Amino acid sequence: KAGVTQTPRYLIKTRGQQVTLSCSPISGHRSVSWYQQTPGQGLQFLFEYFSETQRNKGNFPGRFSGRQFSNSRSEMNVSTLELGDSALYLCASSLAQPGANVLTFGAGSRLTVL
């Protein structure tokens, strides 16, 4: 079955702009989580959505937001981009069931802010 699909894979923006990243989860997965990966901070949790509701949020400013649609697809938005927002943004989906509940990640969207 198809994996987690993230678009776009690469993008370049300038400071002050905004960006929207998209994530299509594995069919049947209702939970979508977003992570930011940078060389300096490593992998950091941004937020998780389940049934169109944000269930948890990491320690990021309000410029970072997201949403989930009824088909479980998710988008995240970063407004007023800063140089420090340059990162690999990873989306992961899961069944949201007790137990291991393995997160399956997409290939990421690599954002460069100039």
Added chain:
Amino acid sequence: AQKITQTQPGMFVQEKEAVTLDCTYDTSDQSYGLFWYKQPSSGEMIFLIYQGSYDEQNATEGRYSLNFQKARKSANLVISASQLGDSAMYFCAMREKKDRGSTLGRLYFGRGTQLTVWP
């Protein structure tokens, strides 16, 4: 304090040899889960193995095994018979119980270990 510590920024191993990647964790929860992921240069995180805190047996998945020592709070990944394709960044991660009530999608990751397999 760091929830996940990976002390080896880089490791080198010869093809067909075994290698151990270290991971220690910090949590006050009795119930938690530990994961290992592999990230090749392409960027995608690939799940390798999972260990629940109440699992009495060490987890194994093919050439991967997890050496779980609960009292020492360590969860080392052992890769047997290394292959050239194993060269990648390896991340240890943890899910805590207090996150399970509200979310199952939050993992705490270590900084990773870059494994290089040479012929």
